[in-house]
Amino acid sequence: MKYLDEYRDAPTARKYAKAIARETTRPWTIMEVCGGQTHAIVRFGIDTLLPPQISLLHGPGCPVCVTPLEVLDQAVAIASRPGVIFCSFGDMLRVPGSESDLFQVKSNGGDVRIVYSPMDALRIARENPGKEVVFLAVGFETTAPANAMAVHRAKEEGIANFSVLVSHVLVPPAMEAILGSHQNRVQGFLAAGHVCTIMGYTEYEPLARKYHVPIVVTGFEPLDILQGVYLCVRQLEEGRAEVENQYSRSVRREGNRPAQELLTRVFTVVPRKWRGIGEIPASGLGLAPPYAAFDAARRFRVDDRHAEENPDCISGLVLQGIKKPQECPAFGTKCTPLHPLGATMVSSEGACAAYYKYRRHASMGSAPPGATAGGASS
Amino acid sequence: MIDEFALQCPMPLTDNPTIQMGHGGGGRMTRDLVEKVFLPVFGNDLLAPLHDGAILPRPGGRLAFTTDSFVVRPLFFRGGDVGTLAVNGTVNDLAMCGARPLYLSAGFLLEEGLPIKDLWRVVRSMGAAAAAAGVRIVTGDTKVVDRGHGDGIFINTAGVGVIETSLTVGPMSVRPGDSIVLNGDIGRHGIAVMAEREGLQFESEISSDCAPLFGPVQSLLEGGIEVHCLRDLTRGGLTAALVEICESARLPMRVEEEAVGVRDEVRGACEILGLEPFSVANEGRFVAFVPARQAEAARQLLGPEASVIGSVEPPGTSPPMVEVRTALGTTRLLDLPSGEQLPRIC
Numbered sequence: 001m002k003y004l005d006e007y008r009d010a011p012t013a014r015k016y017a018k019a020i021a022r023e024t025t026r027p028w029t030i031m032e033v034c035g036g037q038t039h040a041i042v043r044f045g046i047d048t049l050l051p052p053q054i055s056l057l058h059g060p061g062c063p064v065c066v067t068p069l070e071v072l073d074q075a076v077a078i079a080s081r082p083g084v085i086f087c088s089f090g091d092m093l094r095v096p097g098s099e100s101d102l103f104q105v106k107s108n109g110g111d112v113r114i115v116y117s118p119m120d121a122l123r124i125a126r127e128n129p130g131k132e133v134v135f136l137a138v139g140f141e142t143t144a145p146a147n148a149m150a151v152h153r154a155k156e157e158g159i160a161n162f163s164v165l166v167s168h169v170l171v172p173p174a175m176e177a178i179l180g181s182h183q184n185r186v187q188g189f190l191a192a193g194h195v196c197t198i199m200g201y202t203e204y205e206p207l208a209r210k211y212h213v214p215i216v217v218t219g220f221e222p223l224d225i226l227q228g229v230y231l232c233v234r235q236l237e238e239g240r241a242e243v244e245n246q247y248s249r250s251v252r253r254e255g256n257r258p259a260q261e262l263l264t265r266v267f268t269v270v271p272r273k274w275r276g277i278g279e280i281p282a283s284g285l286g287l288a289p290p291y292a293a294f295d296a297a298r299r300f301r302v303d304d305r306h307a308e309e310n311p312d313c314i315s316g317l318v319l320q321g322i323k324k325p326q327e328c329p330a331f332g333t334k335c336t337p338l339h340p341l342g343a344t345m346v347s348s349e350g351a352c353a354a355y356y357k358y359r360r361h362a363s364m365g366s367a368p369p370g371a372t373a374g375g376a377s378s
Numbered sequence: 379m380i381d382e383f384a385l386q387c388p389m390p391l392t393d394n395p396t397i398q399m400g401h402g403g404g405g406r407m408t409r410d411l412v413e414k415v416f417l418p419v420f421g422n423d424l425l426a427p428l429h430d431g432a433i434l435p436r437p438g439g440r441l442a443f444t445t446d447s448f449v450v451r452p453l454f455f456r457g458g459d460v461g462t463l464a465v466n467g468t469v470n471d472l473a474m475c476g477a478r479p480l481y482l483s484a485g486f487l488l489e490e491g492l493p494i495k496d497l498w499r500v501v502r503s504m505g506a507a508a509a510a511a512g513v514r515i516v517t518g519d520t521k522v523v524d525r526g527h528g529d530g531i532f533i534n535t536a537g538v539g540v541i542e543t544s545l546t547v548g549p550m551s552v553r554p555g556d557s558i559v560l561n562g563d564i565g566r567h568g569i570a571v572m573a574e575r576e577g578l579q580f581e582s583e584i585s586s587d588c589a590p591l592f593g594p595v596q597s598l599l600e601g602g603i604e605v606h607c608l609r610d611l612t613r614g615g616l617t618a619a620l621v622e623i624c625e626s627a628r629l630p631m632r633v634e635e636e637a638v639g640v641r642d643e644v645r646g647a648c649e650i651l652g653l654e655p656f657s658v659a660n661e662g663r664f665v666a667f668v669p670a671r672q673a674e675a676a677r678q679l680l681g682p683e684a685s686v687i688g689s690v691e692p693p694g695t696s697p698p699m700v701e702v703r704t705a706l707g708t709t710r711l712l713d714l715p716s717g718e719q720l721p722r723i724c
Contacts, residue, residue, distance in 0.1 A: 004649065013706045045708025091652075116576065116651075222706055348652070358710035 007221030008044075016226035017049040023233050027053040029185050030232050031178070031321050033171060034192035035062030035349030036220045042354040044222045050229065057185065057321030058354075060174045060274065061192050063139040064091050064347030065319060068273040069307035071167040072097035075136050078165065078300045079105045079112050085128060087121035088136040089143075090114045095346045098307045118150035118164070125154070125162035134296045137164040142194045144168045144285055145259040148266035151287065151294050163296035166286055169272055171195050172203045173283035179211040183322050188232040190218040190225065193247035198263075200255025204243045212241040219247040266291050275343055276309065276316030313342035318351050325355040332360050397492040402522030411520060415498055419505035424481070424516040432516035434481060437540040442477035444468060445536035453496065453530050455574040457567070457586030458661070461503035464533040466590050466661060467612070469511040473592040474608040474664065476547035476599065477539030479511055484518040484535050489528030500531055511590035513537065539592075543599050549626035551606040554692040557673030558631065559666045561594055562587065562683035563639035564616050568659035569647045582643050589662030594680050598666060601679045607667040611660040617712045618657070619665055620700045631700045633688035633712070656702075657715050 032038060038058040041047055047056045060066055076097045079086035086102070093102040093114065106112040111131075115121050118135050125133035137147040147164060154162040171192055178184055191204060196217045204215045214235035218228030228246045235242060245251055265288070272284025287295050297303040309315075312330045317323040325331050325344070335341040337353050344350035348357070400407040412428070424432050448464040465482065472479040484504065488497065508515055545551070567586040572578065591610060598605050607627075609619040616638065624631050640648075640655045648655045667690065668676045677684045700712040 004645070008705055010705050010707060043710055044704055044706055045710055046706070048708050049706065116578075357713045360711065 004221070007219070007223045009223065013049065013222055013226055016223065016230055020054065020226065020230050020233055021051040023230065023237055024051045024053050025237060027055065028187055028233060028236050029055045029057060029321075030188045030190060030229060031057040031059045031186040032190040032218070032225070032228075033059040033061040033175065034190075034195070034220070035065065035347065035351075036194070037190060037192070037218065037225060038062070038351050039349045039354055040220050040222060041225060042358045045358075046222055046225050049226070054229065054233065056229075057324075058318065058351035059189075059321060060178070060277065060319040061140065061171065061195075062319075062344070062347050062349040062351075063143065063169070064095055065315065065343040065350045066169055066274045066277070067092070067095070067138045067167050067343065068275045069098055069309060070273070070305045071138070071165065072101070073099075073305045073307055074297055074300075074302040075102060075165055076100045076105055077302045077305075078134055078296055079110045080108070081132075081300065083131055085111045085113060085124055085131050085133045086136070087113050087115045087118075087124060087133065089116075089138070091347050092136055092138060095343055096340060118147045119153075122150045122154055122159065122162055125159050126157075129161060131161060132299075133162050134300075135162075135164045137166045137168060140169055140171055140192070140195050141198045141263070142192075144267065145198060145256075145262055148262045151266050151291050152262065154294060155291060163294045163299050164287070165296040166267075167272070168267065168285035169274065170269070170283050170285065171199075172207060173280050174274065174277075175204075175215075176207060176211075177277070177280045177283070178320050179207065179213060181320065183320070186213070186321055188214045188236050189216070190228040190232060191215050191243075193217055193219040193224070193251060196245075196247065196251045196255065198256050198259050200253050200260075201243050201245065201251065202253060208241050208243050214241050215243045217243070217245045217247050217251050219250065274319070276313070276319050278316070310341045315342035315344040315350075315352065318344050325352040328352070332356060395494055397488045397490055397494065397497065397522055399490055399522050399524070401488065402520055408520060415494070415501055416518065416520075419501050420484070420508070420515040420518070422514045422516065424514060425518075432481065432483075434516065434538070437480060440541040442472050442475035442539045442541055443536070444471040444475070445534065446471060447532065447534045449529065449532050450571060451529055452571075452574050453500065455571045455586060456583055457570050458588035459500055459503050460531055460533060461500035462507045462588050463661060464535045465504050465507035465511060465513070465515075466588055468535040468537040469507075469513055470591045470610045470661075470664070472537050472539035473590070473595045474547070474610050475539065475541065476543050476545060476595065476605065476608065477541045478596070479513045479537055479539040479590075479592055481516045482508065482513050482535050482537045484515050484533060486518070486520045487528055487532040487534075488520065488522050489530050490522055490525040492530050497531065500533075507590065511592060543605075545599075545605055547605055547608055549607055549623045552623060552627040552629060552667050552690055553606060553669070554629055554690050555670050556606055556667045556690040557670045557676075557686050558620070558633065558688040558690070559668060559673060559676045559680060560616070560638060560685055560687045561591075561664055561666075561680045562662070563641050563644070564611060564660055564663055565640055565644040565648065565655040565658035567661040568615070568653075569644050571659070572651070573647070578647070580643055580647060584641075584643050584647065587660055587662035591662065591664055594664075595666075597679045598668075598676055601675065603666075603668050603672050603676045603679065605666055605668055608664055610664040613659050614714060615655075615657040615659055616663075616665070617654070617700075618714055621712055621714050623665075623667070624698055624700050627690070628698045629693055630691040630696045630698050631688060632691060633700060633702045635702050635704050637685045637687040639683060639685060656712065
């Protein structure tokens with residue numbers, strides 16, 4: 001298929017894998033920031049093509065995974081109200097809050113709808129003037145502009161029955177939190193290509209200098225990721241720490257200016273709690289004062305919730321690249337995609353879910369037949 | 379799918395343009411519906427007495443018996459509708475037992491307010507699908523539920539088929555060394571329905587692959603293929619079919635990703651929606667487990683779109699799971715999705 005097969009070509013992949021092996025003289029630890037990259041790495045087995053000295057850590061860039069429990073509880077509370085149509089991207093519906101999830105709300109009679117764009121939610125609001133229509137606005141800089149556009153339109157058109165429950169997060173502050181931690185193992189980053197399509201990559205330049213860490217803006221196809229790793233390893237081996245752009249077919253240094261202007265107009269930078277990690281200063285987007293009337297948390301008075309994570313879940317450590325999914329005692333036993341303890345097991349982009357889905361045989365080894373069949377489906 | 383404006387078969391004149399509660403009441407309105415909508419399409423000598431049950435001749439051979447219920451939104455989509463699914467779904471379940479489908483029952487749950495023309499269109503699709511599959515609809519039932527308590531039309535069909543082969547076709551017959559043959563490209567039905575439901579538009583239209591499968595199964599059996607197991611790919615797609623057989627047979631399996639046909643438009647839609655083509659629904663695809671020495675013959679019997687996609691491995695070489703070898707030469711597991719596949723955020 002055009003524009004896809006070119007980036008999944010096996011001979012080229014092997015060529016890149018060889019080139020990476022040639023460049024590598026020492027162990028290096030590289031983190032891919034985005035959950036989409038994690039998914040591709042595990043799905044295509046890209047890490048198994050790399051020399052053993054290269055270790056890939058999976059970063060915090062899964063929007064489903066880092067949305068805090070409190071926001072999920074708020075979503076459940078709002079969606080349960082009569083007269084509310086609650087709209088969300090599909091993969092948020094199964095994420096468990098403290099006590100319930102949106103699927104549960106739906107089966108209890110709540111009007112919960114999967115939409116593909118916040119503009120669909122706005123259309124639903126236009127068509128249902130007697131209902132309150134709420135959109136769950138989560139995600140990184142990638143999804144934020146469309147959400148900003150929906151709020152901006154709602155204000156311009158005076159659609160008063162539309163609001164958004166906002167839990168947007170920003171990538172660079174999370175990377176800085178990881179780099180600043182005394183437990184940090186990350187020596188190089190593959191930055192999230194689609195986030196940079198919107199924001200450009202000037203924000204990463206001070207990070208690369210301050211922490212002396214190479215940052216390669218990277219795409220999502222197997223060859224993108226291999227090329228990203230190659231560029232990152234070459235910098236590490238040569239002792240350079242620069243921002244490089246592997247994903248130049250989509251990313252420009254300055255990013256998408258109109259999208260950024262819209263973000264600045266509608267949102268303001270706020271401190272944000274990251275699920276499993278905790279609060280990171282200036283790491284999120286909330287509605288700017290002129291748009292505060294569209295804040296669903298305020299409108300429905302649910303902004304005072306506090307929730308506790310399951311103590312057995314180590315997703316915070318996984319999201320920061322400190323531990324790998326199989327290092328968790330609950331992985332594949334107490335915690336599975338059907339009964340997730342934490343969000344990294346829920347989303348298909350979550351590292352734990354990706355390992356469970358594509359890799360759990362690796363941790364099980366070659367057991368005799370029958371011995372592992374129960375474990376496979378438990 | 380039948381063109382609702384087809385001239386040769388106009389919509390019958392019932393007393394009401396929509397389904398009313400009385401159509402399920404068992405009185406004159408029910409009779410009117412049966413005589414004007416169902417009988418003209420399904421009519422055959424076994425159904426004609428309209429008795430409490432159909433009295434069937436005894437076929438020579440073991441019987442296969444199955445049932446399935448059909449719920450789809452929207453009712454009509456490119457390449458089929460709930461009626462074609464209701465016939466082909468049950469016909470295909472019989473075919474997967476190695477049985478020649480003979481008779482179907484059809485139970486309708488209709489929602490009050492359903493336009494009779496929609497029912498007429500579905501019934502005609504069922505008639506056409508039954509004729510194409512060589513089955514007869516010999517008994518049926520109609521109930522009506524209050525408006526808001528159904529989704530237009532729900533259909534249950536049960537089917538009886540006769541097994542004319544001496545083979546035992548099922549997961550228990552899968553053997554190490556078997557080859558896995560797939561009869562065509564995957565994912566078209568699921569994407570066609572989703573496109574219709576969500577109002578998604580693609581450059582080229584994707585039609586459901588909905589089709590009866592006894593024909594190809596029969597060609598394998600008559601071609602002397604020692605068929606060990608058959609499974610049609612339905613809701614959970616190729617993933618569910620293989621994982622279920624793998625778990626029943628307790629044997630590891632290997633699948634070559636590149637051998638599995640996925641049309642460009644389906645791949646493109648899956649990329650956009652964040653779906654896995656292996657787990658997208660089909661209604662006219664199946665896998666056959668056959669001895670490796672007959673794999674090529676089986677592939678040829680199933681036509682130019684069929685391919686040998688993998689094999690069953692000896693026990694003990696790896697855990698009893700389905701491993702996929704990707705185009706890059708790496709491997710990953712196939713796993714059942716927890717529930718329905720959900721489109722990703724970004």
